[in-house]
Amino acid sequence: MIFLSGILTVALALLGTPLFIIISASALLSFYLVGIDSSIVVIEMYRLAKTPMLIAIPLFAFAGYVLAESQAPSRLVRVSRAVLGWLPGGLAVVVILACTLFTAFTGASGVTIIALGGLLLPALLSEKYPEKFSLGLVTTAGSLGLLLPPSLPLILYGVVTQTSIDQLFIAGIVPSALLVLLLSLFSVYKGVETQIPSSRITVREVINAIRAAKWELPLPAVILAGIYSGFFAISEAAAITAFCVVVVEVAIYRDVRLGDLPRIMQKSMVLVGGILIILGAALALTNYIIDAEVPMKLLNFLKVHIESRLVFLIMLNIFLLVVGCMIDIFSALVVVVPLISPIAQAYGIHPVHLGIIFLVNLGIGYSTPPVGMNLFIASFRFERPVLKLYMASLPFLVILLLALIIITYVPSLSLFLVKPGGP
Amino acid sequence: MIRALSGCLKKGLWLFDKLEYLVLVFLLTVMITLAFLQIFLRIFFATGILWGDPFLRHLVLWIALLGAAMATKEGKHINIDVISRTLPDRGKVAIQAFTDLFSTCVCVFLIQASLKFIRDEYQAGTFAFLNIPTWAVAVIFPIAFGLIALRFAMSGLRNGTIAIRGSAR
Numbered sequence: 063m064i065f066l067s068g069i070l071t072v073a074l075a076l077l078g079t080p081l082f083i084i085i086s087a088s089a090l091l092s093f094y095l096v097g098i099d100s101s102i103v104v105i106e107m108y109r110l111a112k113t114p115m116l117i118a119i120p121l122f123a124f125a126g127y128v129l130a131e132s133q134a135p136s137r138l139v140r141v142s143r144a145v146l147g148w149l150p151g152g153l154a155v156v157v158i159l160a161c162t163l164f165t166a167f168t169g170a171s172g173v174t175i176i177a178l179g180g181l182l183l184p185a186l187l188s189e190k191y192p193e194k195f196s197l198g199l200v201t202t203a204g205s206l207g208l209l210l211p212p213s214l215p216l217i218l219y220g221v222v223t224q225t226s227i228d229q230l231f232i233a234g235i236v237p238s239a240l241l242v243l244l245l246s247l248f249s250v251y252k253g254v255e256t257q258i259p260s261s262r263i264t265v266r267e268v269i270n271a272i273r274a275a276k277w278e279l280p281l282p283a284v285i286l287a288g289i290y291s292g293f294f295a296i297s298e299a300a301a302i303t304a305f306c307v308v309v310v311e312v313a314i315y316r317d318v319r320l321g322d323l324p325r326i327m328q329k330s331m332v333l334v335g336g337i338l339i340i341l342g343a344a345l346a347l348t349n350y351i352i353d354a355e356v357p358m359k360l361l362n363f364l365k366v367h368i369e370s371r372l373v374f375l376i377m378l379n380i381f382l383l384v385v386g387c388m389i390d391i392f393s394a395l396v397v398v399v400p401l402i403s404p405i406a407q408a409y410g411i412h413p414v415h416l417g418i419i420f421l422v423n424l425g426i427g428y429s430t431p432p433v434g435m436n437l438f439i440a441s442f443r444f445e446r447p448v449l450k451l452y453m454a455s456l457p458f459l460v461i462l463l464l465a466l467i468i469i470t471y472v473p474s475l476s477l478f479l480v481k482p483g484g485p
Numbered sequence: 486m487i488r489a490l491s492g493c494l495k496k497g498l499w500l501f502d503k504l505e506y507l508v509l510v511f512l513l514t515v516m517i518t519l520a521f522l523q524i525f526l527r528i529f530f531a532t533g534i535l536w537g538d539p540f541l542r543h544l545v546l547w548i549a550l551l552g553a554a555m556a557t558k559e560g561k562h563i564n565i566d567v568i569s570r571t572l573p574d575r576g577k578v579a580i581q582a583f584t585d586l587f588s589t590c591v592c593v594f595l596i597q598a599s600l601k602f603i604r605d606e607y608q609a610g611t612f613a614f615l616n617i618p619t620w621a622v623a624v625i626f627p628i629a630f631g632l633i634a635l636r637f638a639m640s641g642l643r644n645g646t647i648a649i650r651g652s653a654r
Contacts, residue, residue: 074587079584079587081565083587086594100597110549111613120548301521332556332559332561333552333556
């Protein structure tokens, strides 16, 4: 019976049934089978109103959508170009940094491709970067910002595992820097190899570009400083961001009309509703899973086959890559994390480190052929065949996988800032 | 007669959609303002509204559920589309009709579960915050699941008809 319904559920999920329906159905059925009243499912969903951190999600999502509709992306690109354009491969490095920052603020690499891609791809092509390189770059660079504040997926991981979100954001710094560094080195190498002339830095343009963005540049600085110093809680940082973004984009730059705000609110809340309803359903299912000691059973099974932490991590990496390219990062987090995190802890993996592994992995999965979501988004956005994007993103994936291996197998990279003196 | 009736129904649904939209926008506006006010008060006056935080958290719940209802209307729920993406149009519509109907059924059970939750909370007489009873904030559950069920049912019927008629229009 359980086995049969399990297969049926997976089949329904693969056919495209919304995941919150799948998860709710599993929870309802599981509790029914053990004779617990179905109202438990709603009791668990009501926990959405008892988790203070969650306030950050609608606020950041809304702010991200407003930014995406404004001219902020082009001002951001202009500043980074003025400052970094002199490097060989400078524009490519600009792409990496701009995408990283933008994804950190919008929490979704797909949004970055749509908001920044249309700006960055033509710029790259006009500077004679090879098309394949440019496509691969804008498709994969978006997944770099997932580890930096105020990234929504990292907040969600913290909520699901009850890990300190502040610690997660601190732990994300070095791994993000590593990812950015490796991709940048590759870009500089590519820039030198294809002999792309680097633009000269002019003080005037730097000043002008910074002046044009003077109302927006302080925001990331304030948010980062506030979060890292512990002066703001994440939800407070979200409140400040949402409020300031509206004031700056609507009242100061007038990029977004006041009349557009309700529409943007609706658009962003459709995303938030989609994520949080899955989280609500997953809270119920997780409750059952923990009660039924499923992670323990899974662990006992795994212990027989997997002895070392190393092998476990390899399996985890592969598993998450597959998951990452099948389902969206938010649902992957709320569904998979509760199952895996007790097991990972039994293998001696620090929950903060596990969070970093999850996000890097799922982020890469997003751009992994054949079904990574970003490839389809990019294919749609840039009007190129998906096959071409497969080929284009391959070299970048190799680099990202290399970084993933380092991040996974050198835990201190993530943890040394969190716990001074090493793990 | 039938046409007039269906026109009325359409009008009713349209009004309902509009209402839902306005409520969602209103709630988010309140949330942004109140959340900012809270931190403003904390930093500059070292104070805050006592019921502000629980109120904000309940706003999250309401926004989440209304957002989910809206995601149903726009067909924007997060799902796995690995298989459906590769299917021909007609097969896609047929499968969608099927998953829509399944989703409707699940939502009906969720409505039932939320009504039981409300009944239990009403009998227990618990409070969410201030003097507001838990059952009152929980009414959003059956409302949202009702809307979601209704929309899945309508989408299921629409897709079902298309699949049977065999045209993708």
